Amino acid sequence: MEDLLIENGEVLVDGRFEKVNILVKNGKITSLARIDSDCKTCNVLNASDKKIVPGFIDIHTHGGYGVDVNNATTADLLKLSRFFAAQGTTGWLASIVTDTYEQTTWCIGQIRQAMEEANDGAQILGIHLEGPFLSSDYKGSMQGALLRKADSSLFDNYQKAAKGLIKYITVSPEVDGAPEFIKEVSGRGVIVSIGHSGADYDTARHCIRNGAASATHTFNAMSLLHHHSPGICGAVLEMDVFCEAICDGIHLHPGIIRLLLKTKGIDKVIAVTDSIMAAGMPDGLYNLGASSVKVTGGDAKLISDGTRAGSTLTTSVALRNLVDYTGRNLEEVIMLLTANPASLLRIDSHKGSVMVGKDADFVLLDEFLRIDTTVVGGRVVFENKTLIN
Structure with a gap:
């Protein structure tokens, strides 16, 4: 599984949106910080103008x-x-x-x-x-x-x-x-x-x-x-x-x-x-x-x-x-x-919020709260090119 870097988005962390990047390795969140976006081994997902939620x-x-x-x-x-x-x-x-x-x-x-x-x-x-x-x-x-x-x-x-x-x-x-x-x-x-x-x-x-x-x-x-x-x-x-x-x-x-x-x-x-x-x-x-x-x-x-x-x-x-x-x-x-x-469901130890160590399950929302991108276990499984949902 390739690593993933999601950058330039507003991420919901501890109940508020923060401008941080998300680094994912082996399907888990490993970092939430203003890290160097030049990750040689990562797929990079640009989340500009998007809100990132669990x-x-x-x-x-x-x-x-x-x-x-x-x-x-x-x-x-x-x-x-x-x-x-x-x-x-x-x-x-x-x-x-x-x-x-x-x-x-x-x-x-x-x-x-x-x-x-x-x-x-x-x-x-x-x-x-x-x-x-x-x-x-x-x-x-x-x-x-x-x-x-x-x-x-x-x-x-x-x-x-x-x-x-x-x-x-x-x-x-x-x-x-x-x-x-x-x-x-x-x-x-x-x-x-x-x-x-x-x-x-x-x-x-x-x-x-x-x-x-x-x-x-x-x-x-x-x-x-x-x-x-x-x-x-x-x-x-x-x-x-x-x-x-x-x-x-x-x-x-x-x-x-x-x-x-x-x-x-x-x-x-x-x-x-x-x-x-x-x-x-x-x-x-x-x-x-x-x-x-x-x-x-x-x-x-x-x-x-x-x-x-x-x-x-x-x-x-x-x-x-x-x-x-x-x-x-x-x-x-x-x-x-x-x-x-x-x-x-008693799975909140690894799902339900964006925290280091949890599963990399995210949704990227546009300004109208429509689904732009869905990530499951660190893999992009949906990208909406038309934003009609």
């Missing part, structure tokens, strides 16, 4: 660019990684919607193989299972007949097929056996998120005390806050967990995003896309796992009953939306796409 980490996405994770081959997943890199994503979890046992294990095998192959796009960081231990009353776009009570044996089979690559799972607190399941798998290092749920306040709190660390697409597919019955919303807003948020202006009103940030604090909200295969594509007919979806005006809904089914959001658009919706500066909102997901 690469985006999307912990909840079901696809994009015509690729549905549940039905994606290894080649499809690598194609998807290249698309994500063009949106500034440098790492992502492949999110599997609830499906049959056979399809889920096939999908796990494809993801595992993709993670083992050379990848010239965003890095696949692991697997997110969205179900099948979910409430039928808040199933969203899931197939109700495929939902199940919490089952450690089934999860163990999936994890064995994945060779330990399932990093994140969404569980409804009220399904049979959920509190015990959450305690067990979180104790093994799997990160549990609660969602697709109408759980009461006490049940949700019990699951959080048992190890649940996040809430899946907060406010969406869950019972809402009531002053006499706080429910799952009240529990996740009050307690020390991360809250996913889909910042597309469709799933959440901008005022709710501002309220969520004010309630939880800037370091406890994670921007996710929850994107489906229609992201980056025109309106039309698509799939989300076993379900058929129609996208109109960028809004994805099940053909069967009109239920909203994921999004067409990309991380690059999410960033610009966050700045627009909140009025906060880039230095603040970037955390929702970088440091916060890295912290939840």
Whole structure:
């Protein structure tokens, strides 16, 4: 791997932009300083007039660019990684919607193989299972007949097929056996998120005390806050967990995003896309796992009953939306796409910020916060010559 020198850019370091050069060796950041740019062994990337921020980490996405994770081959997943890199994503979890046992294990095998192959796009960081231990009353776009009570044996089979690559799972607190399941798998290092749920306040709190660390697409597919019955919303807003948020202006009103940030604090909200295969594509007919979806005006809904089914959001658009919706500066909102997901996934020792010793995962932004260049592990994987994203 050739060394890389990124010079003349404004780099986000410790929460503020500084005019420093970045030296990368063997995929790691080795220097942040006004070093001599005459590096004989380096590829040189001129970042004049660009802001350099950590690469985006999307912990909840079901696809994009015509690729549905549940039905994606290894080649499809690598194609998807290249698309994500063009949106500034440098790492992502492949999110599997609830499906049959056979399809889920096939999908796990494809993801595992993709993670083992050379990848010239965003890095696949692991697997997110969205179900099948979910409430039928808040199933969203899931197939109700495929939902199940919490089952450690089934999860163990999936994890064995994945060779330990399932990093994140969404569980409804009220399904049979959920509190015990959450305690067990979180104790093994799997990160549990609660969602697709109408759980009461006490049940949700019990699951959080048992190890649940996040809430899946907060406010969406869950019972809402009531002053006499706080429910799952009240529990996740009050307690020390991360809250996913889909910042597309469709799933959440901008005022709710501002309220969520004010309630939880800037370091406890994670921007996710929850994107489906229609992201980056025109309106039309698509799939989300076993379900058929129609996208109109960028809004994805099940053909069967009109239920909203994921999004067409990309991380690059999410960033610009966050700045627009909140009025906060880039230095603040970037955390929702970088440091916060890295912290939840417990990979913040090597990802999520620009620091010496960390992975060389960067995004170069132009003055309009569009993606100019994406670097993953010290390799340039995307350069936007037209700046149309």
